[in-house]
Amino acid sequence: MESPCILVCSIDMNTGYCFGCGRTGDEIGAWTTYTDAERRAIMATLPARLETVERKPRRETRRSRMAREREAN
Numbered sequence: 001m002e003s004p005c006i007l008v009c010s011i012d013m014n015t016g017y018c019f020g021c022g023r024t025g026d027e028i029g030a031w032t033t034y035t036d037a038e039r040r041a042i043m044a045t046l047p048a049r050l051e052t053v054e055r056k057p058r059r060e061t062r063r064s065r066m067a068r069e070r071e072a073n
Contacts, residue, residue, distance in 0.1 A: 003031065004043055006061045012053040019053055020061065022046035 008020025009028075016024050023031070027042055034042070 001032065002036075002039060004046055006063045008061050010069055014054055015052050017049045022049035022053075024052070031065070 004021040004023065005028075006020045008018070010019045011017065011025055012019055018024075018028065021028075023042065023046065031039065
């Protein structure tokens with residue numbers, strides 16, 4: 001199942017979006033119940049949502065660290 005999760009799970013209180021993936025708490029909780037089409041539709045909105053959160057995650061995520069390490073090798 002496709003997921004935008006980057007293991008930074010914290011909700012921006014101003015927007016209601018996760019700092020890591022851009023989903024709402026309700027969307028995160030119901031993610032496994034959505035159809036593939038519903039998940040793709042939500043994922044299409046995430047880049048714009050992430051532009052509205054007030055801060056970016058401060059720590060390097062596991063996914064970004066693994067990508068950086070792959071690029072270095």
